[in-house]
Amino acid sequence: MRILRRLFGAPSTKNHPIHHWDRGRPARTMYAALDLERNARAAREALAAGGTPAIRVIMRCLLLGLLLVLSACKQPSVTTPGVPSPEVASQTPTVSPSPTATRPSGPIEFTDVSAQAGIHFKHNTGAFGKKYLPETLGAGCAFLDYDNDGWQDILLVNSMDWPEHKTGKSTLALYHNNQDGTFTDVTRQAGLAVEMYGIGVAVADYDNDGNVDIYITCLGPNHLFRNLGGGKFADVTARAGVGDPGFSTSAVWFDYDNDGKLDLFVAHYVDWSVEKDQFCSLDGKNKSYCTPQTYKGQSSSLYHNKGNGTFENVTQKAGLNDPTSKSLGVALLDYNGDGWLDLFVANDTEPNKLYKNNGNGTFTDEGVAAGVAFSEAGTARAGMGVDAGDYDGSGRQGIVLGNFTNESMALYNNDGKGLFTDEAPNSGIGKMSAQSLTFAVFFFDYDLDGLLDVFAANGHVSDDISVVQPNVKYAQPPHLFHNKGKKKFEEMTGKLGRALQRAIVGRGAAYGDFDNDGDLDLLITANNGPARLLRNDNANQNDLLRVKTVGTRSNRDGIGAKVTLKTAKGAKLFQMVRTGSSYCSQSELPLVFGLGAPEEGKLVTLEIVWPSGARDTISDLKPNQSITVLEGKGITNATPIVFAKAAASASPAPQPATTKK
Ligand SMILES: [Ca+2]
Ligand SMILES: [Ca+2]
Ligand SMILES: [Ca+2]
Ligand SMILES: [Ca+2]
Numbered sequence: 001m002r003i004l005r006r007l008f009g010a011p012s013t014k015n016h017p018i019h020h021w022d023r024g025r026p027a028r029t030m031y032a033a034l035d036l037e038r039n040a041r042a043a044r045e046a047l048a049a050g051g052t053p054a055i056r057v058i059m060r061c062l063l064l065g066l067l068l069v070l071s072a073c074k075q076p077s078v079t080t081p082g083v084p085s086p087e088v089a090s091q092t093p094t095v096s097p098s099p100t101a102t103r104p105s106g107p108i109e110f111t112d113v114s115a116q117a118g119i120h121f122k123h124n125t126g127a128f129g130k131k132y133l134p135e136t137l138g139a140g141c142a143f144l145d146y147d148n149d150g151w152q153d154i155l156l157v158n159s160m161d162w163p164e165h166k167t168g169k170s171t172l173a174l175y176h177n178n179q180d181g182t183f184t185d186v187t188r189q190a191g192l193a194v195e196m197y198g199i200g201v202a203v204a205d206y207d208n209d210g211n212v213d214i215y216i217t218c219l220g221p222n223h224l225f226r227n228l229g230g231g232k233f234a235d236v237t238a239r240a241g242v243g244d245p246g247f248s249t250s251a252v253w254f255d256y257d258n259d260g261k262l263d264l265f266v267a268h269y270v271d272w273s274v275e276k277d278q279f280c281s282l283d284g285k286n287k288s289y290c291t292p293q294t295y296k297g298q299s300s301s302l303y304h305n306k307g308n309g310t311f312e313n314v315t316q317k318a319g320l321n322d323p324t325s326k327s328l329g330v331a332l333l334d335y336n337g338d339g340w341l342d343l344f345v346a347n348d349t350e351p352n353k354l355y356k357n358n359g360n361g362t363f364t365d366e367g368v369a370a371g372v373a374f375s376e377a378g379t380a381r382a383g384m385g386v387d388a389g390d391y392d393g394s395g396r397q398g399i400v401l402g403n404f405t406n407e408s409m410a411l412y413n414n415d416g417k418g419l420f421t422d423e424a425p426n427s428g429i430g431k432m433s434a435q436s437l438t439f440a441v442f443f444f445d446y447d448l449d450g451l452l453d454v455f456a457a458n459g460h461v462s463d464d465i466s467v468v469q470p471n472v473k474y475a476q477p478p479h480l481f482h483n484k485g486k487k488k489f490e491e492m493t494g495k496l497g498r499a500l501q502r503a504i505v506g507r508g509a510a511y512g513d514f515d516n517d518g519d520l521d522l523l524i525t526a527n528n529g530p531a532r533l534l535r536n537d538n539a540n541q542n543d544l545l546r547v548k549t550v551g552t553r554s555n556r557d558g559i560g561a562k563v564t565l566k567t568a569k570g571a572k573l574f575q576m577v578r579t580g581s582s583y584c585s586q587s588e589l590p591l592v593f594g595l596g597a598p599e600e601g602k603l604v605t606l607e608i609v610w611p612s613g614a615r616d617t618i619s620d621l622k623p624n625q626s627i628t629v630l631e632g633k634g635i636t637n638a639t640p641i642v643f644a645k646a647a648a649s650a651s652p653a654p655q656p657a658t659t660k661k
Contacts, residue, residue, distance in 0.1 A: 116182070118184065138157065139198055140250075154177070155174050157525075212227055215251055222242060224242050241303070246271075246301075247271070256340070329401075329402070331343070340359045350380050371419055385439050387400050410422050411429050411430075433456065439507045509582055514533065518540040521534060542594055542596050543623035544595055553631060561608055564609075565593045577589060
């Protein structure tokens with residue numbers, strides 16, 4: 001409570017300079033003819049493009065049946081150099097076709113299923129007219145499987161009332177997946193009904209006991225909730241030593257020293273407290289939310305996991321102390337492919353950082369040299385959420401970064417030699433994102449065609465922005481950019497159903513296959529508004545492979561594991577298991593590889609390079625299954641994907657077997 005008072009304190013009555021949103025931002029190219037209108041023609045086009053004649057559906061079903069019969073005769077073969085495991089093949093469960101496995105048809109659509117799923121969550125900023133800066137930032141969300149039943153659960157971060165204007169209690173929410181399209185709020189019984197000014201979340205099994213743990217970033221001390229099993233969590237923040245006072249935003253769990261234990265990086269925003277609150281105005285009279293330029297920055301923190309339940313703050317030692325940074329997002333990547341995990345830290349109005357892991361416990365900021373610190377025009381943009389992924393099939397991680405209105409998103413191509421080039425302007429992303437204020441952003445293959453697409457949640461920070469910039473709206477629709485190949489993207493928001501077109505004050509976002517039908521669904525939060533669960537319908541007409549990594553020498557979640565899927569036609573799909581890497585949010589840990597249209601006899605090979613350096617290769621894998629790969633052992637569990645919609649089917653869909661621990 002003392003720390004809370006120190007942070008929240010008493011409001012200042014001093015006179016302060018007036019600051020304007022967008023002041024000091026160089027004029028950007030304005031795209032007057034920006035056509036974001038969602039019209040009926042677009043819908044017709046989508047139907048025409050995605051509609052499948054009935055005869056083709058029947059042919060596809062017959063073909064699939066034949067494929068499954070043929071492939072059932074062939075067991076996946078596993079080779080793990082240096083690790084003899086003759087029993088693996090016999091342990092690998094045979095994946096047999098589900099008796100009711102019918103492939104869906106029709107255009108891909110995202111459907112808002114929040115209400116029918118039982119997600120009734122509203123974020124509370126605590127705003128009561130004082131326009132305190134932290135009110136603009138919350139809050140994040142996560143897909144996580146906290147009870148290891150193979151179904152993704154949902155966590156929604158919450159903020160709270162300010163002590164000077166307390167009207168009620170608000171806490172985060174943990175929703176348990178009932179495996180039938182619905183969720184149950186289990187926050188209280190889980191021991192998570194704790195009030196805090198929450199901003200973000202990062203989820204991982206830091207103590208390698210097989211249960212994912214939850215770290216919540218806050219204004220004021222953060223919280224580490226250890227998963228005790230049995231659906232219970234304990235607040236172990238004090239003992240672990242990761243309370244981290246200050247103004248935290250995004251965080252990631254990663255093993256920076258490759259000792260098998262997950263360490264923790266926490267991004268910080270600015271040095272703000274109620275006492276330090278400044279008066280800013282858009283119209284010269286009424287208070288508005290200040291820009292980050294108004295406040296000093298705050299260094300991020302790095303905590304080394306000592307393996308005994310405690311952590312050491314190694315920020316200084318690691319060379320990461322930087323009080324000028326005003327960080328909102330952090331993405332995990334290994335951009336130079338040396339096996340040591342690097343960090344991209346997105347800074348708001350300050351240069352972005354690309355922290356290269358030197359492999360000796362220290363990091364060096366290569367942001368300027370790599371060309372990611374500033375815009376092409378040489379100015380620091382307002383970096384928000386960020387993710388890294390192989391969007392161009394190069395086998396290297398590029399970076400997608402959300403920026404402010406009148407600044408485009410960035411799409412940094414990784415040349416593999418330490419240099420990045422912003423390809424947003426020529427990719428189709430730049431122009432379309434110019435008017436949006438993007439918070440959460442990530443790569444995911446929504447249509448399972450094997451190319452990573454880009455999702456962005458948008459919404460302004462200033463609720464009165466339209467007063468001074470009539471063309472800029474507070475609530476904005478998200479972006480979904482479809483990867484067309486050859487580094488070109490198409491804006492699809494208007495073509496994938498009404499739910500995506502809704503303007504919201506978007507903040508956090510995550511993807512996860514909550515209904516285990518193979519395609520990736522979306523969880524999106526709104527500032528001071530409801531969280532939404534958008535179900536992906538019909539993307540699972542394409543084939544896929546879902547991979548869960550379990551480390552043995554490496555950290556248990558396999559975070560940092562690099563997974564390359566090779567097709568018979570020579571295509572290579574590359575993804576890395578990662579935490580954070582959105583905005584204050586985290587997507588599900590298993591990786592989903594889109595494999596395109598069903599074909600007879602399709603088999604793929606999977607190669608996993610673990611953080612420990614160990615390699616596992618699994619060949620002759622059939623698509624449309626969810627596999628668990630244990631480091632050094634191969635597949636320990638495989639269940640077929642059930643394509644039926646859990647919520648729409650009259651009888652309950654057959655459920656995949658529980659992943660064995
Ligand atoms: Ca744990
Ligand atoms: Ca470590
Ligand atoms: Ca795609
Ligand atoms: Ca799904």
